[in-house]
Amino acid sequence: MKGVRTRERSPEGTREGxxxxxxxxxxxxxxxxxxxxxxxxxxxRAHTAVVVRAAVAFGAGADAEDVVQSAFLKAYQALGRxxxxxxxxxxxxxxxxxxxxxxxxxxxxLRALAGREALxxxxxxxxPESADPALAAVAGERRGxxxxxxxxxxxxxxxxxxxxxxxEMDEAETAEALGCPRGTVKSRLNRALxxxxxxxxxxxxxxxxxxxxxxx
Numbered sequence: 001m002k003g004v005r006t007r008e009r010s011p012e013g014t015r016e017g018x019x020x021x022x023x024x025x026x027x028x029x030x031x032x033x034x035x036x037x038x039x040x041x042x043x044x045r046a047h048t049a050v051v052v053r054a055a056v057a058f059g060a061g062a063d064a065e066d067v068v069q070s071a072f073l074k075a076y077q078a079l080g081r082x083x084x085x086x087x088x089x090x091x092x093x094x095x096x097x098x099x100x101x102x103x104x105x106x107x108x109x110l111r112a113l114a115g116r117e118a119l120x121x122x123x124x125x126x127x128p129e130s131a132d133p134a135l136a137a138v139a140g141e142r143r144g145x146x147x148x149x150x151x152x153x154x155x156x157x158x159x160x161x162x163x164x165x166x167x168e169m170d171e172a173e174t175a176e177a178l179g180c181p182r183g184t185v186k187s188r189l190n191r192a193l194x195x196x197x198x199x200x201x202x203x204x205x206x207x208x209x210x211x212x213x214x215x216x
Contacts, residue, residue: 025088032079040076047092050167054093057150057162058100067103071096090169090177097159097177149199157192160185 025046031039048068055067075095082091150158156178163174164185175182 026085029079029082029088032076037076040079043088044072047089050089051092051096054096054162054167055100057166058097058159059104059151060100061104063103067096067099070103071099074099087173087176090173093163093167093177094179101155145200146196149196152199153192153195156188157195160188161192161196164189 025043028039028042032043051068051071052064055064055071060067071092075092078095082088150161153161159178160174163169163177164171169177171182171185175185178185
């Protein structure tokens with residue numbers, strides 16, 4: 001997207017859960033609507049990191065930068081329809097998810113797991129120990145197993161895990177981003193975590209077996 005830089009110094013604001021946020025997003029959005037398009041750069045700077053992580057986690061792979069640029073452009077163009085008082089981030093992430101889906105489908109290519117893993121490294125922990133016993137044992141060296149297992153989830157399961165744990169959104173934000181009730185978030189998350197536990201266990205056992213055969 002021409003004219004909007006996605007790699008700039010963070011604006012003055014506060015931090016929430018380790019993330020930089022705009023001090024008053026409602027005021028910034030009002031400024032943009034009032035004819036001050038340069039104010040949109042504040043929202044871009046504040047949300048670029050989480051948008052990139054979302055695009056990569058949803059499967060954008062090598063096209064992540066294009067997805068991010070397009071998502072910010074589409075969000076800007078749709079800002080007139082943004083509901084006053086609503087949370088900006090879940091709304092933006094819905095656009096990112098849709099843009100990623102369209103990009104992947106049109107490109108008809110596999111997700112770039114290696115690129116996604118590189119971007120995800122460093123966020124500790126991906127899934128808290130309280131989430132599921134089968135996943136509590138996933139340490140840094142097994143992060144690749146988790147990311148590979150995400151590819152085997154359904155799209156809705158992958159999204160709910162990404163929102164709740166990879167992007168560290170709370171249950172209410174996740175429900176808003178997905179456009180579904182909180183009860184649906186809980187049920188999808190439970191099924192997704194159970195499947196992830198089975199997949200990771202199976203992959204770990206397979207790698208252990210292969211390692212033993214190589215040593216033998």
